Each structure stands twice: as C-alpha cells, then as structure tokens.
Amino acid sequence: MTIRVLNEGWRDQYARMKRSVARFHAPHQFAAEYDDDFYHAVQDMWHLKDWIANDAALGPLGHTIAHESSTIPLLDIIADLANCTKHLVLTKALRAHAELHDNTMERTMTVGLEDGSEYTDVALLDDAHDAWENLLTRHGLLRTLQRAAYSIWRSEDHGGSAEEPQKNHRKGRGDWRQ
Numbered sequence: 001m002t003i004r005v006l007n008e009g010w011r012d013q014y015a016r017m018k019r020s021v022a023r024f025h026a027p028h029q030f031a032a033e034y035d036d037d038f039y040h041a042v043q044d045m046w047h048l049k050d051w052i053a054n055d056a057a058l059g060p061l062g063h064t065i066a067h068e069s070s071t072i073p074l075l076d077i078i079a080d081l082a083n084c085t086k087h088l089v090l091t092k093a094l095r096a097h098a099e100l101h102d103n104t105m106e107r108t109m110t111v112g113l114e115d116g117s118e119y120t121d122v123a124l125l126d127d128a129h130d131a132w133e134n135l136l137t138r139h140g141l142l143r144t145l146q147r148a149a150y151s152i153w154r155s156e157d158h159g160g161s162a163e164e165p166q167k168n169h170r171k172g173r174g175d176w177r178q
Helices: 010-025 031-054 060-069 073-087 121-138 144-157
Strands: 099-103 108-112 118-120
Touching: 010 031, 010 121, 031 060, 031 073, 031 121, 060 121, 073 121, 108 121, 118 121
Parallel strands: none
Antiparallel strands: 099 108, 108 118
16 A cells, blocks of 8 residues: 655655745744754755655656765765654664754754764755755756745845855854844
8 A cells, every 4th residue: 555645746845845944044932943943844854855766757867866865965964863853862874973962042053973073053954955956956857047046045035155055154043032
C-alpha cells in the first residue's frame, strides 16, 4: 500500500521550505516561537530531498538530485539537525557532527561543527537554502528568475547576498525581544 500526501509533489515541499525559512526570518515575540520556526525550517529543508527522490514526475532525475544533495556539506549539517530535532538526541548516522548551542542573551542558535567552525542559525539556513536553489537550478527545475527574486529579497530585507554566503555570521534577526 502507498500513501501519498494530498497529491502533492516536490514543488509543494519546496514552497513549504521557503515559507518556513521566511517565518524564521520574521521577528518573534517569544523564544519558543523562534525555536519552533528554526526546527521547522531545518526539517522542511531536509525533507525536500525525500520529496524530490520520491516524486514520480521527476523520474530518474529525482534520484540524481537527491544523491547529489548528499554531497553538499551544508545539507549534511541540515540532515543532522533535522534528525536531532526529530529524535531529540542523535547518536548514530552523524553526517556533519553538528551540534546546537543556545545563546540565551540574544535569541540565536549557533551550530558548532567538528572542525571547530560555527554557523549561526540565520547563516546556516540562508546558505543551505542557496545550496538547494543552486542544485535545483543546475538541473533545470527552477528558473533563474526565481533565484534573482530571492537574491533581491534577501539583500534588501536581510542584509545578505545570495551570491556571497556569510559563514560564521554572528548577527541575525534572531533577537526575539525586538
């Protein structure tokens, strides 16, 4: 028996991922809302891989893209965090050995990597979003116009540039007291 979600396809999950990231970037009144939006954005971003792989409309291209996404280190970090937020504790099948650090004075989360480098939650989601955009555009699933519109939105509203990811980004819109 096969169960399919509301006759949706990969584009529906892609749109869900974009909405989750947009909600994460919005101001938050409570720390719990901030955490929820981060967790959902990470989960939606990681689940896109499965939706692409299992969308029959894509045929073999879906499996090619899903396999290629496994070679992108940023998406390995997203995978670890998505599985951690699903299971509470992640002890096996670690890809990037990422761990969350809670900064209580300013509501941000820092993702520490095994090599000692760090990502803020904002930079991680933005850079991972860009990785998906690049991969899907390269395979002809997204139009360049969509990417250009996102780049303009991101540079105007969020002080970043989709062309220049900001690793070790220490500032963000994560202060839930704003």
